[in-house]
Amino acid sequence: MQWETVIGLEVHVQLATRSKIFSGASTAFGAEPNTQACAVDLGLPGVLPVLNEQAVAMAVQFGLAVHAEIPEVSVFDRKNYFYPDLPKGYQTSQMYHPIVGPGEVEITLDDNTTKRIRIHHAHLEEDAGKSLHEDFHGMTGIDLNRAGTPLLEIVSEPDMRNAKEAAAYLKAIHSIVTYLGISDGNMAEGSMRCDVNVSVRPKGQEAFGTRAEIKNVNSFRFVERAIAFEVERQIELIEDGGKVVQETRLFDPERDETRSMRTKEEANDYRYFPCPDLLPVVLDQAYLDHLRSQLPELPADKRARFQTSLGLSAYDAHVLSASREMAEFFEEVHRVCGDAKQAANWVQGELSGALNRDNLTIQNSPVSAHQLGELISRVLDDTINGKAAKQVFQALWNGQGSSADEIIEAKGLKQVTDTGAIESMIDQVIAESPAQVAQYRDSEPEKRGKMIGYFVGQVMKASRGTANPQQVNGLLKEKLDALL
Amino acid sequence: MALEESHVRRAAHLARLAVSDDQANGFVDDLSRILDMVDQLQSLDTEGVAPLAHPLDATQRLRADEVTETNQRDAFQRCAPAVENGLYLVPRVVE
Numbered sequence: 001m002q003w004e005t006v007i008g009l010e011v012h013v014q015l016a017t018r019s020k021i022f023s024g025a026s027t028a029f030g031a032e033p034n035t036q037a038c039a040v041d042l043g044l045p046g047v048l049p050v051l052n053e054q055a056v057a058m059a060v061q062f063g064l065a066v067h068a069e070i071p072e073v074s075v076f077d078r079k080n081y082f083y084p085d086l087p088k089g090y091q092t093s094q095m096y097h098p099i100v101g102p103g104e105v106e107i108t109l110d111d112n113t114t115k116r117i118r119i120h121h122a123h124l125e126e127d128a129g130k131s132l133h134e135d136f137h138g139m140t141g142i143d144l145n146r147a148g149t150p151l152l153e154i155v156s157e158p159d160m161r162n163a164k165e166a167a168a169y170l171k172a173i174h175s176i177v178t179y180l181g182i183s184d185g186n187m188a189e190g191s192m193r194c195d196v197n198v199s200v201r202p203k204g205q206e207a208f209g210t211r212a213e214i215k216n217v218n219s220f221r222f223v224e225r226a227i228a229f230e231v232e233r234q235i236e237l238i239e240d241g242g243k244v245v246q247e248t249r250l251f252d253p254e255r256d257e258t259r260s261m262r263t264k265e266e267a268n269d270y271r272y273f274p275c276p277d278l279l280p281v282v283l284d285q286a287y288l289d290h291l292r293s294q295l296p297e298l299p300a301d302k303r304a305r306f307q308t309s310l311g312l313s314a315y316d317a318h319v320l321s322a323s324r325e326m327a328e329f330f331e332e333v334h335r336v337c338g339d340a341k342q343a344a345n346w347v348q349g350e351l352s353g354a355l356n357r358d359n360l361t362i363q364n365s366p367v368s369a370h371q372l373g374e375l376i377s378r379v380l381d382d383t384i385n386g387k388a389a390k391q392v393f394q395a396l397w398n399g400q401g402s403s404a405d406e407i408i409e410a411k412g413l414k415q416v417t418d419t420g421a422i423e424s425m426i427d428q429v430i431a432e433s434p435a436q437v438a439q440y441r442d443s444e445p446e447k448r449g450k451m452i453g454y455f456v457g458q459v460m461k462a463s464r465g466t467a468n469p470q471q472v473n474g475l476l477k478e479k480l481d482a483l484l
Numbered sequence: 485m486a487l488e489e490s491h492v493r494r495a496a497h498l499a500r501l502a503v504s505d506d507q508a509n510g511f512v513d514d515l516s517r518i519l520d521m522v523d524q525l526q527s528l529d530t531e532g533v534a535p536l537a538h539p540l541d542a543t544q545r546l547r548a549d550e551v552t553e554t555n556q557r558d559a560f561q562r563c564a565p566a567v568e569n570g571l572y573l574v575p576r577v578v579e
Contacts, residue, residue, distance in 0.1 A: 017549045024552030033570035034561070038553040042560060054549035075537040082500055084574040097537070131577060141571030269498055274537045279544040 001239070002203035005231050006211075007166045008158035009223075010195040011173050012151050013183045014127065015058045021126050021150035022049030022092065029189055037129070037144035043088030049277050055150040056281065057291060058182035059099045059124050062152060064292050065176050066119050068103025076124075076278040079270045084142050085129035093153075095272040098123035099281065105156075105176070106300045107168040112314040117169050118157035127151050146190075152182075158197065158208065163227035167220050170194060171322070174220075175299045179324045187219050194223060198230045199244070209234070210244040214258050216251045226251040230258050302327055310340035319348060325362050329369045336373025339380055346376055350393050367396045375404035387465050388413040416467045419475070422459070425467065426479055429458040440480055452476055487516045 020027055023040035040047045063070045075097040078090040100122035106114050129144035154173060160166045174192060177183040185192050199211035212234070217226045229251075234244050249258040297305075299321050306317035320330045326347070334343040351372065355365060375396065379389045392407045401407035408414055416422060430437055433455070440451050452473070459472045492511045496503040503511065557570060566573035 019549050019551045019553075024547070024550060026551045026553070032557075034557045034572065035555040035570070036553075037560070038556070039560070044560075050547045051544050052549050053546035056546060073537075080498070084572075084577055132571060133576075136568055136571070136573050138576055139566065139573040140576050141568065142574055143571055269494075271498065276538065278538075279540060279542050280537045282543040 003200045003231075003235050004203045004205075005162055005227070006158045006199050006201060006208055007160035007162075007227060008197040008211075009154075009156045009160070009166060009169060010197070011154045011156075011170065012127075012193045012195075013062075013154065013173070013177050013185075014191040015055050015150040015152055016181065016183050017052055017054045017058070017150055019052060020148035021052050021055045021124065023148055025148065027149050031145055033141075033143040034145060037147055041087075041144055041148040049092065049275075051278065051281065052150060055124060056099070056283075058150075058180070059122065059152050060283065060288065060291050061180050061182055061295065062122060062154070062177065063100035063103060064288070064295060065180055065298050066100075066103035066105050066122075068119060068122070069101035070099070070283060070288055071097065071101055072283060073097060074099040074124075074281045074283075076275045076281075077272045078275045079125075079272055081270055083128070083131075084140065085131045085144070085147065087129070087144065087147065091125060091128065092275055092278070093125035093272075094123035096274075097280075100152075105169065105172050107165065107172045108303075108318050109168060110164060112318060115165065117159045117165075117172075120155045120157050122152055122154040125151050125153055152177075158199075163224040163231075166196065166227055167223045170220055170223055172299070175322055175324075179296055179298055181296075181324075190218065193218055196223060196226060196230075198227055198234070200231060200234045200238070209238075210246050212244060212246070212258070213248045214251050215248060215261065222251060222253055225253070225256060226258060229256060233258065296324070299324075299327075306340075310334070312340060312344055316344045316348065320344060323362075329362050329365070332369035333373045333376065336370055337376035337380060339376065342376050342380065343373070346372060350390065354393075354397055366399060367393065371396050371403060378404050378408060382415060382417065382468070384408055384413050385415050385466070385469055387460070387469070388415065391465065412464070413466055416463055417471060419471070422463075422467050422471055422475055423479075425459050425462045426455075426472070426476055429455055429462060430479065430483075433458065437480070437483060441484055448480075452480065455480065487512050487519065491515075 014027075015021075017027060019025060020041060023038050025038040025041055026036045028036065040049060060070055074094060076092050077095040079093045079095065080090040082089060098121040100119075102121060103119040104116050105119060106116055108114050127146050127149040129142055129147040132141040132143065134141070156169065160169055174185045174187075177192070178185045183191055187193070194217045196214045196217050197211045198214060199209035201207065201209040212230060214226050214230055217223050230249070237244060248261040250261050251258050302321040303317045306312045306321060307314060310317075312320070319326075321327050330343060330347045333347060334340050337343055351362075351365065351367065354367075355362060360366075372393075375389060375392055378384050378392075379386060384392065388408070391411065391413060392404050395401055395407045395411065396404065401410060436451075436454055440448055443451060455476050456469065456472055459476065460467055460469065489508050489512055492503065492508050492515065495515075496508070561567045561572070564572050
């Protein structure tokens with residue numbers, strides 16, 4: 001039987017506020033345990049939550065970025081369950097009236113086509129603390145620093161049909177929240193976490209199959225692996241006459257499998273009700289308009305503009321717009337050198353290669369966008385050739401000069417375009433290579449084109465890479481053919 | 485709606501309340517009467533009435549995103565039964 005996979009994602013994004021969603025405790029990562037957990041976060045008696053205006057603004061910015069409806073009124077509810085890292089006994093969340101209504105996100109697939117994934121809603125809630133299960137004399141250690149950190153939970157519709165689409169969706173969300181600056185998107189530190197709902201159904205069937213929810217899927221790569229495993233598990237189960245049960249499963253990246261955590265019917269009775277400590281949040285149109293006016297250009301718009309007004313390929317436009325830092329770097333390079341295609345090639349080629357090699361992010365690039373732009377300008381105005389440009393790039397990378405011009409001057413890399421100078425170098429090379437000249441003369445005319453490479457190499461070497469390669473080629477051919 | 489003892493047991497379990505058999509029977513009656521009152525409320529025609537999320541006719545005030553709390557871990561942990569390395573210790577929880 002042919003099976004179809006149906007995937008929906010719940011993405012939890014930690015918002016980059018300075019303080020917590022309902023208290024004035026710091027959200028900074030990596031502090032000593034429990035030094036950033038105040039009376040409100042601990043759920044001590046008599047405390048009252050007060051909502052952080054920045055968390056509201058960030059949630060709304062996300063909503064506007066995914067073209068969502070933003071309801072005038074949203075309401076906080078209590079989600080009741082017991083766990084030691086949730087000291088209040090409930091998580092303050094939004095069940096019935098979330099701050100962000102239905103919207104949509106455009107994802108880019110491997111073949112550079114795009115697909116729209118609908119967003120069901122996004123709601124604000126608080127993060128829980130962390131349980132440390134290392135052995136504390138048979139007890140569990142609790143760090144509540146994370147408790148109360150604002151989260152935006154973004155719930156998609158079940159619109160994805162394979163693991164690659166799910167990964168592309170997660171990347172699109174990552175790209176939007178980092179463009180907006182509402183989260184650092186750091187998956188390794190847990191700033192962005194993902195639960196995946198997966199089900200399978202016979203191809204052509206409209207009704208959804210029973211889904212399993214996979215937790216702990218915390219990297220782009222794991223999303224694909226967890227889904228691949230889970231889809232196979234469900235198909236095998238059904239084909240062997242079994243039934244998928246609705247349950248929560250945990251992804252174990254080390255063993256590359258998902259494991260049952262608990263069946264939903266037992267534990268999940270959260271008895272939601274409106275939180276009496278918090279009043280309804282009311283947002284007026286002027287506020288929404290103000291936030292809308294502050295939105296930066298978003299990845300999808302940038303990608304479109306890179307293609308239509310800069311003439312970049314779909315692939316280049318996608319890669320260069322994927323992160324805000326990459327896009328800003330590219331745009332500065334382009335602004336300085338004026339040639340979008342060259343700027344794209346250098347950023348994706350020489351620069352990305354060097355960043356990967358030295359394991360650096362583009363924010364930490366030793367070569368600034370301005371320096372790279374100037375370097376490309378010198379290639380465009382024929383001051384240096386492509387080979388010398390790579391040398392200049394390396395020198396800039398190694399901090400051997402503050403600008404391309406300075407390095408070109410210091411290393412004498414200025415391209416030699418003076419015909420007389422090139423001709424005298426060619427004469428010398430020909431005079432010193434009688435054997436190769438004889439070989440050239442004696443070979444078939446169609447093979448000579450290849451043999452000329454040797455002479456070009458020698459002349460370039462003699463010029464220390466500074467001769468204009470096209471000129472060398474042309475002049476060499478003339479001179480060698482004159483010897484025939 | 486008529487409650488049964490099993491409902492009371494389940495609600496008590498979810499709320500982590502220890503309830504004796506005698507108490508459970510008493511709660512069946514008490515809680516059933518509360519649900520009867522809810523049924524009475526439900527019989528009202530609320531067509532066109534917006535759901536009430538809060539009894540106060542006010543909207544949420546927001547606070548500026550500023551860190552105003554200082555580290556008071558030592559004070560908070562004085563009333564905790566067990567702490568170590570700055571962590572609160574609780575009976576082992578394993579999923």
